[in-house]
Amino acid sequence: MERVSIDDVEAEPHPMGVNRERRVLTDALGAEEMTAVHYELEPGEQFSGGLHTHHDQEEVFYVLEGTATFEHGTDGEKTDVEAGEVIRFEPGEFQCGRNESEDIVVGLALAAPGSQHDWEQLESFAPCGECGEVTAHGVREPDRDFVIYCKECGNEMQIA
Structure with missing residues (x-):
């Protein structure tokens, strides 16, 4: 068993600069079979770097305070998720959560x-x-920086 206070986990901004207050709880808990991340999003910030999917993972978002808006699918459909609500995305389902x-x-x-x-x-x-x-776009496994590449032409963009 592992127990951690969220306030004791160092805040790390997202590598793409889309949020400032992200606390990765996974390592602090010693988790190996799942990922857990705590976010505090200012107006205009988002959980991740845009509309994306994980073909190898399902994701669940639990909104503790406020209302998050999730774009999902590839047609621009949006769903508001309020405090106390949970939303799930299956592997391969495109999504992006924003404030x-x-x-x-x-x-x-x-x-x-x-x-x-x-x-x-x-x-x-x-x-x-x-x-x-x-x-x-795809992502190459980062050593230090993300390398995002266009699947159509191969153009690369490095994110520090």
């Missing part, structure tokens, strides 16, 4: 199986500077 309100959103993201992504199983939609449109 579109004027209040702080506090939430917990849980993913399984595995305590770490298989980066080759992550896919996102993002604008490609070479293609000039939104295309499917």
Whole structure:
């Protein structure tokens, strides 16, 4: 058994700069079969780096405070999730959670199986500077920085 206070886990901003208050609880708990991350999102911030899916993990988001808006699928459909509510995304289902309100959103993201992504199983939609449109992007396993690449033309973008 492991127990940890969220306040004792160091806050790390998302590598893509989409939020400032992210506390990865996985390592502090010694978890190996799932991921747990605590977020506090200011207005305009999001849980992750845009519309994406994990082909190897399902994700559950529990909203503790405020209202998070989740875009899901690839047609722009949105669902608001209020404090005390939970939303689940199966492997392969595209989603992106944001704080579109004027209040702080506090939430917990849980993913399984595995305590770490298989980066080759992550896919996102993002604008490609070479293609000039939104295309499917993959992520190469990062050593220190993320390398996101366009699946159409191979154009790479490094995120520190």
